[in-house]
Amino acid sequence: MCGFVGFSDLTGGQDAARATADRMLAAVAHRGPDGSNWCHHRGVTFAHCALTFVDPDRGRQPFVSASGATALVLNGEIYNHEELRRELRAAGVRLRTAGDTEVLVELYERHGMKVLERVRGMYAFVLHDARTATTVLARDPMGKKPLYYTRVPGGIAFASELTALLRHPDAPRTPDVRALAGYLTLQAFCAPGSAVTDVYKVRPGSYLEHSGGRLREVEFWRPRLATAARTPGGRTPGAREAAARFEELFRAAVARRVMSTERRLGVLLSGGLDSSAVAAVAQQLSPQRPVLTFSAGFEQPDFDESAHARSVARHLGTEHHVVRIGGRELADVVESEYARADEPLADPSLLPTRIVCRTARQHVRGVLTGDGADELLLGYRYFQAERAIELLLRLMPAPRLEALVRTLVRRLPARSGNLPAAAALGLLARGLRAAPEHRFYLSTAPFGPAELPGLLRPDAHAALAGHDPFAEVSRLLDDQPGLTGVQRSQLAVVAHFLRDVILTKTDRGGMRSALELRSPFLDLDLVEYGNALPTSLKLRRFTGKYLLRRVAADWLPTDIVRRTKLGFRAPLAALLRNELRPLLLDTLSASALDRGGLFDTRAVRLLTDDHLSGRRDTSRKLWALLTYQLWYQALPTHTPSPACLDLTEEPHRAP
Structure with a gap:
């Protein structure tokens, strides 16, 4: 690294x-x-x-x-x-x-x-x-x-x-x-x-x-999905055969990352299925001493999985470390790093990732993660919702389904933590008339394309003529006809969310502390096998990561194998109303935005007032704007003076 x-x-x-x-x-x-x-x-x-x-x-x-x-x-x-x-x-x-x-x-x-x-x-x-x-x-x-x-x-x-x-x-x-x-x-x-x-x-x-x-x-490589995986004899494997092959490849993927160095590695253990499975195999490969595991312990219960992580650590016998995280710790990362961070990234889970990685670096140089399992094996609730939409659209027209979902969503209790399946269905249904490969993004976007004219100043918006945010998704799908809606959605999530959001977050979160993050689920052999499997072996009815759950049942407590994914997130809404309120007001002030000339100050002020007053939660929109503006204000306009870094050694050459 x-x-x-x-x-x-x-x-x-x-x-x-x-x-x-x-x-x-x-x-x-x-x-x-x-x-x-x-x-x-x-x-x-x-x-x-x-x-x-x-x-x-x-x-x-x-x-x-x-x-x-x-x-x-x-x-x-x-x-x-x-x-x-x-x-x-x-x-x-x-x-x-x-x-x-x-x-x-x-x-x-x-x-x-x-x-x-x-x-x-x-x-x-x-x-x-x-x-x-x-x-x-x-x-x-x-x-x-x-x-x-x-x-x-x-x-x-x-x-x-x-x-x-x-x-x-x-x-x-x-x-x-x-x-x-x-x-x-x-x-x-x-x-x-x-x-x-x-x-x-x-x-x-x-x-x-x-x-x-x-x-x-x-x-030289692009993700391709097939409707079936073929054995050498041309058969589609059954669940038992597929699970055995998946386990073989997964164990090999973990072993490659553990055995390629003599240095001790840890595991970022959230308490969810993915990282727990990685920790289980890593511990099996290191029977003589406990693997080091690290998890985040949030002050807000809706975001905290530390009890599950401790349960897994006890079951596996790892040496476990819980990093306590509150609003002040999260705000410190923003205030101390974001103005000089690299390219803007609007994923707030980078904040707790940075804090846990910083602690892990005090013990190890590298850690394993569970990243990639949700994208490879259809673990996100959005894939379950996409499957539901696929089935429901066979029974009723889109306008009727939209009305039905809106009625359902109004009856759901509001929660800030986990995202219930019905709520995920409601989010996806906002883009119901869009292509399946667009729905995930339209449902989770800080700003949909239709909102940009009201956010950007006229001259900035005029520069967007003909712009298509989904051009790269279309490129990947162009030569893959015949895919189902769930498969098109999966490729779209891999194209941007996995590659540009999740992997950017893990690289930046770790490397700011010189900590290497290794992702066994993204081993190329395992990815290609997963991509060749039929959807039914990844999403069984409405249960995602079917093969992984089947394989991990022998390694982990039953409640971990079966539990609903919470997701590694940050309490963003509260953070912007409290610890980051002064920074938010200063960075998104009219005078600061005027210097950039990109955003309409009245539109941004409305978003800020609505959130800080509690009228509505606009935290995702404000976070995208805040992250960008912090970067923009620090953007160099001139060549900086030489830095004091010693580069005195000669390159390694042949004798």
């Missing part, structure tokens, strides 16, 4: 290149406290800061191949590097380190970008191949690690975080209004766009080749 930056630098001026690399790398220094390094490789400057798990003495980056032709910086972990190392040695390659970076660069020199078909892990990397004068930027299939880039005079610049890229003297710094519109609906700036005009993210499962002033994008 690490942070890296770099840029084309054809002039080769060492002092100027190093000063620029110095400034950029300082912005991601929190990602790598174990040392930093830089090199100039035949027209491209690289800089890197390390969080080491394997061979810290010899595996320094930037790493230059034995031939000297290829330089590479890697953020992430290649979990099967030992298997690939054996293949290289069998082919007569003499390796100098025990790390995964050397394996990746030497495999590239022999197989080119086909290497991506072989590696298993989470990664973003950039390499420069002097043989072809080509720079390659690549991201893993799920997009677990970030990678930003922009064109600069003479080539491109790239970085692990947007903040670092904006320290390049030629980087653009103009907010992208069209991308902002997507953020207000989707809660994140979704790849390939970013918060800044002409700055982009590499798409998950893709790589870019820059050569001769041209950029070429190649997609």
